[in-house]
Amino acid sequence: MNETYTIRVTKDHLVFSAGHFISYEGDKCERLHGHNYRTSVEIQGKLDHNYYVFDFITLKQLTKEIVDKLDHRMMLATQNELIDVKEKENSVHVRYRDREWLFPRGDCVLLPIENTTAELLARYIAQQLGEKLSSQYHFQPDVLRIEVEESEGQSATCELRK
Numbered sequence: 110m111n112e113t114y115t116i117r118v119t120k121d122h123l124v125f126s127a128g129h130f131i132s133y134e135g136d137k138c139e140r141l142h143g144h145n146y147r148t149s150v151e152i153q154g155k156l157d158h159n160y161y162v163f164d165f166i167t168l169k170q171l172t173k174e175i176v177d178k179l180d181h182r183m184m185l186a187t188q189n190e191l192i193d194v195k196e197k198e199n200s201v202h203v204r205y206r207d208r209e210w211l212f213p214r215g216d217c218v219l220l221p222i223e224n225t226t227a228e229l230l231a232r233y234i235a236q237q238l239g240e241k242l243s244s245q246y247h248f249q250p251d252v253l254r255i256e257v258e259e260s261e262g263q264s265a266t267c268e269l270r271k
């Protein structure tokens with residue numbers, strides 16, 4: 110029999126509050142608003158020589174480093190076809206048709222994703238975490254799963270497999 114184990118760090122420790130808006134249904138765009146996002150991370154794999162999949166504290170720290178960069182920021186998707194994001198020296202200029210926003214550069218985080226949906230935020234966090242695990246710890250889990258909860262009872266999960 111093949112044994113697989115799963116470890117999970119839950120969302121109460123991994124919270125970030127951030128602003129965003131998404132485009133939807135092709136040509137619509139939400140108003141600027143924010144969420145208290147909660148993240149949980151789950152990794153699946155075999156046991157190592159310590160008899161664990163991966164160290165809990167390190168996993169929590171690595172994930173926290175990623176979500177801390179989103180905390181208290183305006184999250185902007187740079188790959189969105191409808192929302193134009195232009196980085197200036199000290200500011201970020203955002204335009205959707207006749208609506209325009211100007212943010213201080215330091216208040217924003219520019220994300221190389223198509224839309225700041227919970228799904229793509231989960232994918233972004235999963236990819237960043239996968240990169241950290243592999244580059245810093247030479248560890249590749251069989252499955253890496255990130256859940257991002259936008260509001261209570263409303264969440265999206267992204268799963269990356271080896």
Ligand SMILES: [Zn+2]
Nearest residue numbers: 129142143144
């Ligand atoms: Zn929202």
